[in-house]
Amino acid sequence: xxxxxxxxxxxxxxxxxxxxxxxxxxxxxxxEFGYLSEEMLERAAKKLNVPFVTVSGVATFYSSFRxxxxxxxxxxxCRGTACHIFRSDxxxxxxxxxxxxxxxxxxxxxxxxxVPVNCIGACAKAPAMxxxxxxxxxxxxxxxxxxxxxxx
Amino acid sequence: MPRxxxxxxxxxxxxxxxxxxxxxxxxxxxxxxLIDIADEHGIKIPHFxxxxxxxxxxxxxxxxxxxxxxxxxxxxxxxxxxPAEGMKVYTHTxxxxxxxxxxxxxxxxxxxxxxxxxxSNLNCKLQRYASELMIEQSRFTGVKRDVPVDDSSxxxxxxxxxxxxxxxxxxxxxDVQTVHAIGFQKRGFDTIITPALDYPMDxxxxxxxxxxxxxxxxxxxxEKPGVQHVxxxxxxxxxxxxxxxxxxxxxxGECFGMEPGTNVTGKMVSALRKIGFEKVFDTDLxxxxxxxxxxxxxxxxxxxxxxxxxxxxxxxxxxKFGEQFFFEELNHMSTCRSPQAILASLIKTYYAENIGKxxxxxxxxxxxxxxxxxxxxxxxxxVKEADYVLTxxxxxxxxxxxxxxxxxxxxxEFDNPLGESTGAGVIFGRSGGVMEAxxxxxxxxxxxxxxxxxxxxxxxxMETMKEATLTLAGKEVRICVVHTLGEARxxxxxxxxxxxxxxxxxxxxCYGGCIGGGGQPRPTNKEILLKxxxxxxxxxxxxxxxxxxxxxxxxxxxxxYLGEFGGERAHKLLHTSYSKKPYK
Numbered sequence: 001x002x003x004x005x006x007x008x009x010x011x012x013x014x015x016x017x018x019x020x021x022x023x024x025x026x027x028x029x030x031x032e033f034g035y036l037s038e039e040m041l042e043r044a045a046k047k048l049n050v051p052f053v054t055v056s057g058v059a060t061f062y063s064s065f066r067x068x069x070x071x072x073x074x075x076x077x078c079r080g081t082a083c084h085i086f087r088s089d090x091x092x093x094x095x096x097x098x099x100x101x102x103x104x105x106x107x108x109x110x111x112x113x114x115v116p117v118n119c120i121g122a123c124a125k126a127p128a129m130x131x132x133x134x135x136x137x138x139x140x141x142x143x144x145x146x147x148x149x150x151x152x
Numbered sequence: 153m154p155r156x157x158x159x160x161x162x163x164x165x166x167x168x169x170x171x172x173x174x175x176x177x178x179x180x181x182x183x184x185x186l187i188d189i190a191d192e193h194g195i196k197i198p199h200f201x202x203x204x205x206x207x208x209x210x211x212x213x214x215x216x217x218x219x220x221x222x223x224x225x226x227x228x229x230x231x232x233x234x235p236a237e238g239m240k241v242y243t244h245t246x247x248x249x250x251x252x253x254x255x256x257x258x259x260x261x262x263x264x265x266x267x268x269x270x271x272s273n274l275n276c277k278l279q280r281y282a283s284e285l286m287i288e289q290s291r292f293t294g295v296k297r298d299v300p301v302d303d304s305s306x307x308x309x310x311x312x313x314x315x316x317x318x319x320x321x322x323x324x325x326x327d328v329q330t331v332h333a334i335g336f337q338k339r340g341f342d343t344i345i346t347p348a349l350d351y352p353m354d355x356x357x358x359x360x361x362x363x364x365x366x367x368x369x370x371x372x373x374x375e376k377p378g379v380q381h382v383x384x385x386x387x388x389x390x391x392x393x394x395x396x397x398x399x400x401x402x403x404x405g406e407c408f409g410m411e412p413g414t415n416v417t418g419k420m421v422s423a424l425r426k427i428g429f430e431k432v433f434d435t436d437l438x439x440x441x442x443x444x445x446x447x448x449x450x451x452x453x454x455x456x457x458x459x460x461x462x463x464x465x466x467x468x469x470x471x472k473f474g475e476q477f478f479f480e481e482l483n484h485m486s487t488c489r490s491p492q493a494i495l496a497s498l499i500k501t502y503y504a505e506n507i508g509k510x511x512x513x514x515x516x517x518x519x520x521x522x523x524x525x526x527x528x529x530x531x532x533x534x535v536k537e538a539d540y541v542l543t544x545x546x547x548x549x550x551x552x553x554x555x556x557x558x559x560x561x562x563x564x565e566f567d568n569p570l571g572e573s574t575g576a577g578v579i580f581g582r583s584g585g586v587m588e589a590x591x592x593x594x595x596x597x598x599x600x601x602x603x604x605x606x607x608x609x610x611x612x613x614m615e616t617m618k619e620a621t622l623t624l625a626g627k628e629v630r631i632c633v634v635h636t637l638g639e640a641r642x643x644x645x646x647x648x649x650x651x652x653x654x655x656x657x658x659x660x661x662c663y664g665g666c667i668g669g670g671g672q673p674r675p676t677n678k679e680i681l682l683k684x685x686x687x688x689x690x691x692x693x694x695x696x697x698x699x700x701x702x703x704x705x706x707x708x709x710x711x712x713y714l715g716e717f718g719g720e721r722a723h724k725l726l727h728t729s730y731s732k733k734p735y736k
Contacts, residue, residue: 038349051332052736053356056348060338067349 001039008032009040013047022048022058026065034074035066063117071106071113073151076130080119086127092116094141098148111151172240186230186241187215195243198252198281200369201318202231204677205663207327212318213255214281218242227251253285261292262341264313271309272371275674278316279370299344304352306530307360307376307523307670310334312344315372321345321364329637329661331473333358345372348736357476357735361469361637361661362523362670375523375671379550381540385515386428394429395495395570396420396519398436399581399666400544402687403521406673406680407548408558413683415691418563420519423551425564429517434566436573438495439580439589441709442466443700445488445726446586447593448718450656454629459483461632461647461654464586466490468528469661469670472733473637478644479732484657487727489534491580492518492525495570496537497725502713503570515539519547521581521669524661533728543671572705575606575692582685583635583665584611584618587658591622591631592699598625606698612689614664614678617642619654635660635668 001009012028025044030036036059045055059065077083077092092114096102099112106113122128125137136147168179173193180189185208187197200212210232217230220240227248235241242248260282267273302310317336322345325331333356337346347356365373385392401417410416424432450462465471465486474485489497496518500511518525518541529538542550551558565571576592579585588608595603610620611633619632632654634640640659646652662668667684668676697703714722 041349051326051335053326053332053335053337053348057335057337060349061336063339 001037005033009043013043016048019048019050022050022055023062026055026059030065033069035069037067063115066113066115068104069106069110072111073113073131075112075114076117076120077103077114078118078120078122078126078128078130079116080123080126082123082126083119083128088127091127091129091139091141091144094144098144169235169237169239171235171238174241174243180235182235184234186217186219186233186235189235190217190230190241190243197230197243198277198284199231200277200316201320203320203323203367205328206320206323206367208232209319209323212316214252216248216251216255218245218248249285252281253287256282256285256287257290257292259316260287260290261294262297263316264296264311270314270371271374271377272314272368276371277369295341297341302346302353303376304354305358305360305376305527306354307526308353308358308362308365309374309376310346310353311372311374312346314370315345316370317343317345318369319345320367320369321373324363324367325358327638328663329359329361329363330641331357331359331361331637334364351736355736359469359472359476359637359661360524360527360670363662365523365670366662366668366672366674366676375543375546376526377546378526378540378542379546379553382517382542382550383553385517385540388515391431391509391514392429392517393431393433393499393514394424394517394519395433395435395438395492395499395538396424397492397521397525397581397666398439398578398585399521399669399672399684399688400519400547401691402581402667402684403544403672404548405558407545407551410559411683412680413687415687416558417691418565419558419561421566422561422564423547423556423558424519426556426561427550427554431567431570433495433499433570434573434577435491435495435518436577436580437570437703437705438491438493438498439466439577439586440574440700440703440706441494441498441726442488442491442580443576443586443589443593444706444710444717445494445722446486447590447597447701449486449488450590450594451597452718454627454655461652461657462486463657463659464590466580466586467524467660467662467666468522468531469524470637470640470659471730472524472527473640473661474644475730475733476735477641478648479730481644481647482730482732484647485730487723487729489726489728490528491577492520493528493534493537493728494726496529496534498570498709500537501725502709506569511536517542519544521666521672522662523670525671543669545671545673548673569705569708572703573695574700574703575695575698576700577703578691578695579688581666582612582688583660584608584613584633584658585665585688586660587611587631587633587656589700590656590658593701595622595624596699596701598627600625602699612685614681614685616663629656630654631656631658633658635665636663637661 016025029040041055045052095114103116122135127139128137166181169182190197197215199215208231210229215230216227219228297313299312325334404420405414405416421432453459463484504511516538518538520541526541576589611618616636616639617634622629664681668681
């Protein structure tokens with residue numbers, strides 16, 4: 001990690017001190033850097049006095065945490081129950097084919113990253129996804145083509 | 153006089169409640185869980201995740217019972233449900249058997265079913281329950297878990313394809329041992345128990361104690377196999393020597409279905425000779441020499457009031473724990489090697505010279521109760537000494553492989569000169585033993601005479617923390633004995649803060665000491681541990697000499713070879729040093 005990044009990590013950690021803060025710390029770090037690196041997790045473990053294996057357990061449990069850098073456009077395909085019934089698995093495969101990457105991967109140009117996630121709470125619009133902070137619903141392959149073509 | 157710190161508290165009178173257990177009316181304590189009540193009444197309810205020393209998580213769902221209260225009948229886990237007045241409890245209805253069967257079939261659905269090649273074959277709870285419930289095939293077919301086996305550690309092999317995620321190992325490692333080497337990672341079908349971020353075991357904080365192996369109900373965790381190395385060595389043309397740790401004699405019989413606590417010293421020696429070991433030596437002699445050195449070290453530090461408390465260092469799991477988490481306190485650790493390392497050193501120097509052999513022409517196999525000893529012999533300091541370590545369980549397997557009828561073997565004696573030991577050496581095998589052995593010697597030396605007091609009962613037993621204050625040569629000596637690393641951590645924190653009231657501390661990583669080691673036969677529970685402990689104490693009582701400094705062989709080795717107690721040569725051959733160990 002670069003010096004400036006370290007300082008940023010320290011600045012975020014300064015606000016927290018107990019093990020109950022673990023999830024907020026990880027959220028803040030991810031918001032700042034787009035993902036959680038091993039060094040960040042280690043630093044957070046030390047600061048909050050939580051075993052490293054526990055921090056790693058939490059970071060790998062929630063699909064909202066990423067352990068690798070994400071693309072400019074972070075595509076999260078909802079794999080919750082309602083979306084599952086609307087065959088969101090097929091949408092995921094469609095994305096994989098279209099972007100040429102596997103779920104969890106990033107395109108070589110760093111533009112897109114793709115992950116399946118647990119319910120995003122947009123069941124009424126199933127099948128749904130999020131690209132960065134924006135929710136897209138009632139998806140079809142045509143709709144996906146259109147959305148992707150509009151992203152620069 | 154030594155005294156126990158914790159007084160037994162008198163239980164307040166509990167108001168019992170009436171329940172019906174399989175229609176039988178019984179009065180029970182409402183604070184007990186149904187599974188324990190059933191057990192007391194002769195009904196064994198199957199379970200994976202529950203363990204007597206671990207917090208209950210009700211994760212495996214195998215211990216389900218039917219409970220009827222006010223006309224409502226539900227299925228619930230008996231390990232987490234307490235009785236209430238008028239409750240009807242059923243433990244083996246057709247509905248329950250079916251529920252358990254489904255739970256088992258779900259576990260079997262993604263389980264590696266190569267049972268014959270599994271280290272826990274015939275000693276596996278999953279196998280046993282599947283057989284009891286007569287499951288022929290899982291009706292669920294799906295993706296099998298297929299992850300690489302982690303055999304990076306020199307002590308423990310992790311095969312997650314055989315893991316049922318009961319979480320016992322995680323609770324043992326994190327809650328009891330406070331090592332935090334492994335934990336639940338990821339989620340759903342991908343859930344796996346590994347070190348952080350999929351690091352291999354040898355890079356993790358694992359101290360190799362093997363307590364996870366002891367509690368694993370399947371073959372997901374096992375000791376690193378060493379039997380084949382020994383079979384190869386038997387055919388190498390080199391001289392084979394075995395040394396056996398103090399606790400093996402009290403546990404090996406269990407591998408052959410003998411009653412826990414059966415002393416099998418003589419049969420064990422016979423078996424090792426039959427396997428092909430030319431000489432069989434006793435680690436207990438190493439223990440006696442450890443005590444001579446450690447008592448010398450203690451008296452010196454005590455008189456100079458320096459680096460106190462002194463902490464015993466016979467336990468390699470504790471040593472790594474200290475080197476990882478408390479490296480600033482390493483000055484408190486005794487520099488004495490463990491009995492294993494001392495005897496190994498003497499076999500490859502003193503004994504080799506005596507019989508005119510080069511050390512490299514001798515293959516030394518240690519029979520140890522312990523997975524961490526596999527790590528200890530590979531520490532760079534000891535690398536030319538012991539060659540292989542077999543655990544008790546592995547020796548049992550080797551004896552079976554050689555088709556030796558263990559129970560019918562005659563008794564035989566250890567070889568000399570490295571086979572003579574005292575009662576003090578024997579009790580190293582249990583918690584409190586190293587301290588008691590050290591006191592037998594240190595007390596005599598400090599008082600300048602042979603004391604009649606031999607047994608220090610106040611520091612015996614299964615309590616994980618025992619302390620005592622003695623008066624020796626007019627001075628107060630405060631001692632403490634702990635087993636399990638969670639207890640050790642508390643004492644080390646105290647030392648770190650400069651608040652330790654003690655002069656001398658014994659630490660053993662495993663519950664009960666070496667008799668509860670990671671390489672001992674499974675199951676290991678408190679009841680069995682008490683029997684093993686009893687066997688050790690009886691052996692101590694039978695010995696002609698019960699104080700280490702009275703061991704004629706040990707004294708002869710000092711006179712012929714080592715020179716004075718704690719002297720220069722003794723330091724070179726019998727002591728060691730410690731260093732900070734990194735971990736993930």
